[in-house]
Amino acid sequence: MVLVRPIGVFDSGVGGLTVLKALRRELPGRDFIYLGDTARVPYGRKPREMVQAFAYGITAYLVDCGVEAVVVACNTATAAALPGLRDEFEVPIWGVIDPGVEAARRATRTRFVGVIGTRGAIHSGAYQARLEAYGLKVWARPCPLFVHLVEEGLAETDEADMLTHYYLDGCPDFDTLILGCTHYPVLRGVIQRVVGPAVRLVGSDETTAELVKKELGPCDHGTGHITHLVTGDVLSYQHTAQVIGGVDGEIRALDVTRLAALQKAV
Amino acid sequence: MVLVRPIGVFDSGVGGLTVLKALRRELPGRDFIYLGDTARVPYGRKPREMVQAFAYGITAYLVDCGVEAVVVACNTATAAALPGLRDEFEVPIWGVIDPGVEAARRATRTRFVGVIGTRGAIHSGAYQARLEAYGLKVWARPCPLFVHLVEEGLAETDEADMLTHYYLDGCPDFDTLILGCTHYPVLRGVIQRVVGPAVRLVGSDETTAELVKKELGPCDHGTGHITHLVTGDVLSYQHTAQVIGGVDGEIRALDVTRLAALQKAV
Numbered sequence: 285m286v287l288v289r290p291i292g293v294f295d296s297g298v299g300g301l302t303v304l305k306a307l308r309r310e311l312p313g314r315d316f317i318y319l320g321d322t323a324r325v326p327y328g329r330k331p332r333e334m335v336q337a338f339a340y341g342i343t344a345y346l347v348d349c350g351v352e353a354v355v356v357a358c359n360t361a362t363a364a365a366l367p368g369l370r371d372e373f374e375v376p377i378w379g380v381i382d383p384g385v386e387a388a389r390r391a392t393r394t395r396f397v398g399v400i401g402t403r404g405a406i407h408s409g410a411y412q413a414r415l416e417a418y419g420l421k422v423w424a425r426p427c428p429l430f431v432h433l434v435e436e437g438l439a440e441t442d443e444a445d446m447l448t449h450y451y452l453d454g455c456p457d458f459d460t461l462i463l464g465c466t467h468y469p470v471l472r473g474v475i476q477r478v479v480g481p482a483v484r485l486v487g488s489d490e491t492t493a494e495l496v497k498k499e500l501g502p503c504d505h506g507t508g509h510i511t512h513l514v515t516g517d518v519l520s521y522q523h524t525a526q527v528i529g530g531v532d533g534e535i536r537a538l539d540v541t542r543l544a545a546l547q548k549a550v
Numbered sequence: 551m552v553l554v555r556p557i558g559v560f561d562s563g564v565g566g567l568t569v570l571k572a573l574r575r576e577l578p579g580r581d582f583i584y585l586g587d588t589a590r591v592p593y594g595r596k597p598r599e600m601v602q603a604f605a606y607g608i609t610a611y612l613v614d615c616g617v618e619a620v621v622v623a624c625n626t627a628t629a630a631a632l633p634g635l636r637d638e639f640e641v642p643i644w645g646v647i648d649p650g651v652e653a654a655r656r657a658t659r660t661r662f663v664g665v666i667g668t669r670g671a672i673h674s675g676a677y678q679a680r681l682e683a684y685g686l687k688v689w690a691r692p693c694p695l696f697v698h699l700v701e702e703g704l705a706e707t708d709e710a711d712m713l714t715h716y717y718l719d720g721c722p723d724f725d726t727l728i729l730g731c732t733h734y735p736v737l738r739g740v741i742q743r744v745v746g747p748a749v750r751l752v753g754s755d756e757t758t759a760e761l762v763k764k765e766l767g768p769c770d771h772g773t774g775h776i777t778h779l780v781t782g783d784v785l786s787y788q789h790t791a792q793v794i795g796g797v798d799g800e801i802r803a804l805d806v807t808r809l810a811a812l813q814k815a816v
Binding site: 324433438446 | 695805
């Protein structure tokens, strides 16, 4: 039997767990190492070069752990660092932006797509450029407090309702909306209510997992284990991860200086 | 000349910098060590026992550094851990709750006081119990997203306006409002507009600094240096600290596992 190497998945915090959950559903036999960089969350408003350096250090660490492939389960890191990472490392690396763009392109009938995300992801223009390259019309808006609604466990509250109305009321008449942040699938309910049932919501969680499954192929002889490596506090990570659910596994502390030692600009 | 030992100040993140800024204004000759536990921010919704253990570990670390006194510049940590810390350590330790309560007691004419803070601080009932012990009527409300408005640099935006209206519109007719979180002085402008000019806002920044000055006495032969010890990323801390301003000093990374090794429940 061939040894099956794990798949590395990383995010600035707990948001990428929505992607991990979808990956586990699509690839139940695979092992995963999830690295949550909670010591340095959020990435969304940090300088681009800083996010690139973080992403390089994390990928180098995961490669040292022997992963077969890496999923950048963070829109901000994908926007800032994916091309650079692919140049630097030999393992396959996927981001969460291209799968979302592909899904939106297939879903839209009116050829008008909306996208929401952190300030880092939206201001990078990564979604907009890809969608426009397909000749699609694009509306984009940063929603900087959505991450905190999720991290604070406020997804089903008046605050979520109010902020969703604030960010999305009066938005133009697109038929497909990309949830361009891995935290946002947790807010799917309230976002759908505000934009109305006619708008198709595209999350990067499912679409990324489908792509990875297609490219890596099936695997029925792994153990299905998840190992979580967390740079911030383990107990508080565990606490927050329960909000996402479906990603049980061993949780280990990882000293953030070990990542910092590996990092460089890409 | 007698060696002047520094004053230790700590918070879950950057919020306590508002207190440090006020301390520096009141005690310009003093040296300070500010410990920002940004690897584990926010404390506001973490279990009480976890916050107690964090506060114990940080205080033990600061005492090992040779501080003369400790300021718990975090409402959540003050509410959860102050009495326990005072039992365990011999240096003077001040929190931010009693100074705010004293200032509100002196300020109120109608004997009706409001208090806002994180969920941890408000649900602990620490402010309410102290104010009611003085025979004052109290209205209290957690405002869980205010911390994130400040950390995201959104203090002067529509989101701040909207959330402040949401949390404070229709609040009863108190004449004094305690800003029961060290981040909130950054939101002083919008809060004052929403509650109206007749309400006196009491921040824990100035009131705590005045108390520490009164109890420690003057000092004109220190060097006035601030050393920042940060458990999360140094660059992002620096970035956020600039929003507060007035707290320039050397910034050093501190491995959070060194604090975790010292911590115990108090």
